Structures are given as structure tokens and as C-alpha cells.
Amino acid sequence: MDITIKDTNASRTCIERNKIIWKLFMSDYWKGALVLCIVGALSIILDLRSPPTTSYQSYTNNIATKVVNIDLHLFTSVGIAFILTGALYFIRIRKNKNEFNKKVRVMVTKYLLGSNETIIRINDDGVRYQNDYSEAELKWSAFSTFTITDNTLFLNVASMPGFHSVAIARNLMNPKDFSEVFAFVRNKVPLMKGNELTIIE
Secondary structure, eight states: OEEEESSHHHHHHHHHHHHHHHHHHHHHHHHHHHHHHHHHHHHHHHHHSSOOOOEEEEETTTTTEEEEEOOHHHHHHHHHHHHHHHHHHHHHHHHHHHHHHHHHHHHHHHHHHTOOOOOEESSEEEEEEEESSEEEEEHHHHHHHEEEEETEEEOOOOOSSSEEEEEEEEEOOOOHHHHHHHHHHHSSSSOOOOOOOOOOO
């Protein structure tokens, strides 16, 4: 195989690509933070439904001398801790998203200041990626996994899938060529675990 894919609106593709990346690869972090908050809320509710105090009596010569009421809000304490941890996760994720979007804006600006084009060439040896400010030639052994979502094929280079990848949008070529590229990549790179594979007809 030897096919060249030319993207004449690289700035728009960059924005769409990074929207997909954030949604696909950061969703588990959002879910984790939400689970922490839910568990914390349930712990507090459980504590409110339980008896508020536990009473202890001490006896001397069969005569009650003291009653001690101890408030055991253990579940409330645990619940608050879970909710605070979840909230910190949400704050951290939001901060990371702002930093991520800032970097995307910088990339888009670079495209717009140049030709706003990206060229990807795929052949038996590997993938060549080129635009005005960067160029890379990667052997197939450099790709750890691939995934396809939202009509975009991601060839993942590092252990942080998506964030270090070559993205090929389906609308950059005709359906026949995209199907051929998909079949070719499937024989070269393993599918990323935990991702649903979209069947291309």
C-alpha cells in the first residue's frame, strides 16, 4: 500500500481531533471523580439513617453510675472525605482541560499562520506525517495500538493513547480508500484494549 492523505483544513481537523481525544481518553477520570462523590453521599445518607448515638453504662455493685453517649458518625466522616477527594479530582481535571485547550489553540494558530495543510503518507514501511512546523516518519513498530472512534482512526505512538498519535479522519478520503487503510492498519497494529471497534463496511 502507498497512499497519501492531504488535509487542506488542518486547523479545523486539529480542533475536532482534540475534542475526540479529550472525550475518549479522559472520560474515565470524570467517572472516577463522580463515583467518589456518589459513594460519599451514600455514606452520609446511611449514617443519617442509623441511630445517632451508642450508649454505654458502667455498673458498680449492680448500680448504674454513669451513662456515656458516644456519637459515632464514622460513615459521615468517610463520606465527607470521599466527596472532598472527588471535588479535588474535578478541580484537577478542569485545570488540566484548560491547559489542554490552551495548547490546542497554540497548535491551531500555527496552522492558520502557515498553509493550514497536513500531509499523511501511509505505506508498507510506516507513516510519514508532515506540516509547516513539524515532520515525522514512523515505522509500524513505533505504534503501540490503534483505535477508531467518531469516524477518526488514531494510531497511538506512546503509552498515553490519543495524546501522542497520528489521527486520520474518515472524511479526508473516499470510503473505499478509508476501508483499505483500516484493513491495512488492522494487520499492522493491535487494537487498543477496552475500546469498541467500529465495523467499516
